[in-house]
Amino acid sequence: MEGDNDVYDDMNLYITQECFIVEPNGQDELLIIGRLDKVTRVEAKTTQLFNLMPTRRICGILGTIHLLSCDYLIVATHRLFVGILNNAIVWRLAGYDIIPYIPNAIQRSENQSYLSMLRQTLDTKFFYFSYRYDLTQTLQRQQENMGKKTGKGLLDRADKRFVWNSYVLQQFKCDKMQRFQLPLVHGFVSVNQVQINGQTFFWSIVTRRSVERAGTRLFCRGSNDLGQVANFVETEQIVEFNGQHTSFVQTRGSMPFYWQQLPNLRYKPKPRLIPGKDHLAACTAHFNTQQNIYGMQVAVNLVDQKGAEGELEATFARLVREMCNPRVRYEAFDFHHECRKMRWDRLNILIDRLAHEQENFGFYHAFDNGNVVSTQTGVFRTNCIDCLDRTNVVQSMLARRSLSAVLQKLGVLHVGQRVEHASTSFEALFKGVWADNADLVSLQYSGTGALKTDFTRTGKRTKVGAVNDGKNSLMRYYLNNFADGKRQDGIDLFLGNYLINENEGSILPSPLSKPRGWRYFAFPSVLLVAVAMFIITMTYPAEFNTENLLFMLFWGAMIAVSATGILHYGIEFVQWPQLFPLLSFHSA
Incomplete structure (x- = not known):
């Protein structure tokens, strides 16, 4: 009714x-x-x-x-x-x-481009709704x-984020x-009927992606002036049983200060701080907002503590110290270093460090008649460099520990019993759902499924999983450099960040018709001709002699020169968003 x-x-x-x-x-x-x-x-x-x-x-x-x-x-x-x-x-x-x-x-023709952008955004998996x-x-x-x-x-009642x-x-x-x-909500929703110890209940995951500072992986990083961060995602684990329901909430989001990692054809562009910005103000604004919504914050930072990521980690740690906010705790864990050589069991070191806060935060628990038993008083705000792969692994482990506490409280599990030991079928379901969650959030932000989901699905790191991660990494490289500009434009258009002016293409220049520089055409053309001639010279010589060798050396040198030129002027070959000037991506 x-x-x-x-x-x-x-x-x-x-x-x-x-x-x-x-x-x-x-x-x-x-x-x-x-x-x-x-x-x-x-x-x-x-x-x-x-x-x-x-x-x-x-x-x-x-x-x-x-x-x-x-x-x-x-x-x-x-x-x-x-x-x-x-x-x-x-x-x-x-x-x-x-x-x-x-x-x-x-x-x-420009209108067809705008329609294509809209469709690309609406075709991104998955949007959910309820009446x-x-x-x-x-x-x-x-x-x-x-x-x-x-x-x-x-x-009217919805959270506009x-x-x-x-x-x-x-x-x-x-x-x-x-x-x-x-x-419409963008993210991931999974609703499952489960039976453990003869008791039947519903276990659900609801993941919500924020529209604030929404965008694609390399074009949208860090924070803006309002403290809104890229790839902010709220994930809620819900249990419904015998007229009761519980909820455990976690968040993820880009490190809350001004930094960027713009594509430039390198396999892994160097992330860097944006100079001249008030990083402390952005970080403070972010955590003030998060505290008002969620309560106490534990910032779990999983980035590398050396190299380019190490500079960002040190900045995050320094900003939290300078905030002097007792309701924000910083916990750094160098995921790649600690879990090197597939020692993923060492993640339990981090989970044990967070056990005290998790017990204090608790979870929301209420009866269907409105009587509230307990509330959640804080959240774990987890991030890695993308807030995707490493983040999802840790979030799934925190969710499993919370679920054990919830089911014990509801009487589904015996005192001291862990959910992973209670039912092998549910453990497989739990891992599969959290891996699907990782894939969908990653697809929406980076364009491919998540990495490291073999651990989420099976509980261990495998060589097959490492090979699949390699395939996804290569696909991310292509999409982030040659396809995400249009995808970023579609998001900005659908969310109303960019408003079309009726005079575009007549009185005003169209943002969709920005010319490419001469290098965009010259270097790839030279490279293709050089590769073709090198192959021809190497494959079809009438007889191999000094002249053929010189030809091979010449075309090989042309390949090296043109490839070097493409990498040197890498940003000119990237597909950049067209609806906002390039400079807007150099600032927050």
Whole structure:
């Protein structure tokens, strides 16, 4: 049975020359979106649909956005069942449509580029939604907000940090369409029915990626002036059992000061601090915000403590000391050094160091009738250089330890029993879900699945896993250098960070038509010709003589010169984002 604040979940879309009409099945109101005047209104259903046939069925209104030729309506057309969380169904977005307001609008080439960017963003796996449950809020925040009048609709009540279509939904400018506005969360959701010791319960993971400082791996690092950090992700582990529910929350995010690691065709660009910035102010702003939301902070830093990463680690440690904040504790652990030669059992050293805080933080525990048993008073904020691979390994271990404590408290496990020893089938499920979580968050940020998931899935590091990590690393190299510019543009466009000016390409230059320098064409052309001629000279000599040898040496030298030139001018060959100037990526 629908509540007054639920979003409509099954609708007919009518498309006429003048407007879009959205009809929720079984309801007595319509959403009417003007295609010409762009006015959006909600009306009682009377005779508006007379002699009209539905154009298609839809399952959600995702937003509207202005591009060059006209505005576009974005609707959800297909969904996949994920599971039932807190008595509400969670769905995954499986199909969408982007429909122009003006029929047969003149399509400029730049507009097709913008549409391609939007589709690339919406095609990134995975977006989730629920018509009744607020996926953006943890159970504890939902309980804390129960007495607050935060708005009538699901979008009004949502934590805007995690609503990826907030900007495009707000473009309707209609304050009576709350039940038509469907918020999307980007991340990972897994809902599982589990049985241990004869007791059945639901175990779920909800991962939410923040829209604040959202972007791709090498174009989005560190913090901005507001203390918002790249790749900030909140992961909530939920258990539902016998009218009770528990929640354990962890966060991850880029190191909260000004640093960058811009692509330059090198396999591993050197990360560096951005000079002339107030790093302490950014770090302080970040942790002040985090404390207000989550309570005490334990910053777990897994980066290398030598080399380029070591400079960042030392900076993070110094900033935490200079903050003199007793509610922020810094814990450094050189993951690669400590676990070298596949000694991953040494991760237990770190987990044991964090055991006291984990016990003090506790977890949220409440009954379905609203009675609260306990709350979580702090979080582990974990990071490595990307906040992906090493981070996920440690987060899964902290989650397993918390789950053992939760299930003992609920009476599912015996006192002293550990979840990893209680059920081999659940242990396999636990590892698989956390590895899937790692892959999805990594895919969304870096473009590939996570590294080191063989340990998460099996509990040990394997040579096959190391080979797969190598493949993913090479794919990351290609994507981060030659594909992520457009992906960053798509994110900025969808989130409203970049607003299209109607005069682009006429009075104003189009940001999509920035010319490439001569080196971009010259060096690769010389390299291709040199490689081809070297192979020909080496493979098809009439007879091998001094002349052939000189030819081989010449073309070999040309290969070396052109390849060296490409690496030297590496940033000129990278696919940079076009919607913001290059200088914006040199600053925070």
